[in-house]
Amino acid sequence: MPRVVPPVSSALLALVLASDAMAQPSDGTFASNQRFLPKDGEVLFRSICQGCHMPEGQGATGAGKYPALARNEKLEASGYPVFVVLNGLRGMPPFGPYLDDEQVAAVVNYVRSHLGNDYQDKVSPDDVKAVR
Numbered sequence: 001m002p003r004v005v006p007p008v009s010s011a012l013l014a015l016v017l018a019s020d021a022m023a024q025p026s027d028g029t030f031a032s033n034q035r036f037l038p039k040d041g042e043v044l045f046r047s048i049c050q051g052c053h054m055p056e057g058q059g060a061t062g063a064g065k066y067p068a069l070a071r072n073e074k075l076e077a078s079g080y081p082v083f084v085v086l087n088g089l090r091g092m093p094p095f096g097p098y099l100d101d102e103q104v105a106a107v108v109n110y111v112r113s114h115l116g117n118d119y120q121d122k123v124s125p126d127d128v129k130a131v132r
Contacts (some may be wrong), residue, residue, distance in 0.1 A: 036098050041110025044103055048095065049111070057115035064091050071116040078123045081108045082131050096132065101125035 038044050046055075052066040053059055059068030075081050085104050088094035096104070105123045112119040 034098065035100075036103060039102055039106055041106035041108075042114070044099070044107040045110050045114075049107065052092070057111065069111050069115050069117075075112050075117055076119055078108065078112065078119070078121060078127070079131065081111060082123055082128055086128070086131055101128040101132070104128040 036044065036047065038047060049069070050057075053069050054066070057069035057072075059070075060066045069075070082104060084092065085099070085108060086094060086096035099107070102125045105125050105128050108123045108128075111117065112123075
């Protein structure tokens with residue numbers, strides 16, 4: 001059964017990222033108060049995605065609905081998750097302003113090849129750039 005988590009609004013995310021008072025975590029999650037630093041897809045997933053989509057990508061329902069990323073057939077078309085990460089969808093905020101093309105490719109490739117997914121065609125930073 002999916003876990004229930006509170007919704008995270010786009011406004012709240014923007015406020016947190018823009019806050020000058022926010023300290024940089026010891027793992028270097030933020031390069032500044034505007035950009036994420038990690039380039040590793042798993043680290044990005046754990047830092048950004050799992051809060052809503054859950055640690056194993058199982059999704060959640062409650063005040064909002066967070067779709068499962070685990071065993072998700074919608075991820076087969078690599079352009080779909082690239083578009084969603086860049087631009088957001090429904091309640092998910094856009095992460096395009098906070099991630100560079102390499103980071104978007106890394107997190108999309110991680111989600112598409114882990115969490116019970118086995119889509120092996122890789123997304124490149126150039127693929128992401130074409131969608132921006």
